[in-house]
Amino acid sequence: MQLVEAYAEATRGLIEGGADLIMIETIFDTLNAKAAVFAIETVFDELGVKLPIMISGTITDASGRTLSGQTTEAFYNSLRHAKPLTFGLNCALGPKELRPYVEMMSKISETFVSVHPNAGLPNAFGGTI
Template sequence: MNDIAPQVARRVLLLDGAMGTMIQSHHLDEEAYRWQGITAEGSSEILNLTRPEVIAQIHRSYLEAGADIIETNTFCANRINLLEYGLEDHVDIINRRACRIAREEARDRAYVAGVMGPTNHALSLASKLEDPAFRRFDFNDFHASYLEQALLLIEGGVDLFLIETVFDTLVAKSAIIAALDAMERLSVHVPIMVSVTFSDASRRTLSGQSLASFIETMAPFPLFSLGLNCSTGPEEMIDLIQEMSETSPF
């Protein structure tokens, strides 16, 4: 694990780009998504096991382009997400392999961010339109899922956490608390980056929160940074970035 704070104090660091679209550019066939009798087409994370050379090449291309930080291929590698593909019993190996691939490519020339993404489920939004109170998973379920992943990412040697594409603040809180709990359990400190996404021109998250409200919600946590990703594109994000730079305590 490498301390990123001194470098950030000296210069701007470049984060890599998207993993999903880079995987799509390889035009992989269905066979690439089969592992031990499981077919998980659509799961980028299974490629850590079946096509590690593809993931390594993507990391390498970003490093060659000048990235200072590369992200593990673990966006959907938590138990709740992997359940959708029948991979819930393979959370351990998927995260460990992802970390190994990224670390081997990064070596001493870049930092590795352990990515924890959202799920297809939410806490602020109903799981069933006909039953607004129904939630398939509760806060404790999300926390347990993220805690399991956070422990694996730390053990895999990540230099920081990236909790990204946040659209539900309650789920983000569960991930942050899980990351903090994992650090306490393993007696280490790993910086936490959080990145939120806004769904449309309304300048609100999918769960209806404004940027100002989101920043206020995140303020009590000891975050390393707060940022934006996805949303509606770079041009539309300029005003949000300006607002964030003026109001964020991070």
């Protein structure tokens, strides 16, 4: 319940601050994202507003899965009920490594697809490769 309350508080602040949309991003675990969606929808009902929602998950490595073990397709299917403006992927991988997962998302998604890859991948010396 604390997670839902935290997302609700953040959503209220964003709406009161004039946000045009709400983005749930860098999702490693869809249970957290579902809590965010629930909180956002609750706040929309409370305030009598409805803003577009963007959802963006994170593929953590070459396994093609989120940290909680979901494939791109499972991630999408777990959250499609939210009917967001976009589904997408962000962080963790660079553009080249993220491309196959974005292509998969574009084949299955009924929404627009977004992508925000890392500009480069970190190396052991603190730089990027």
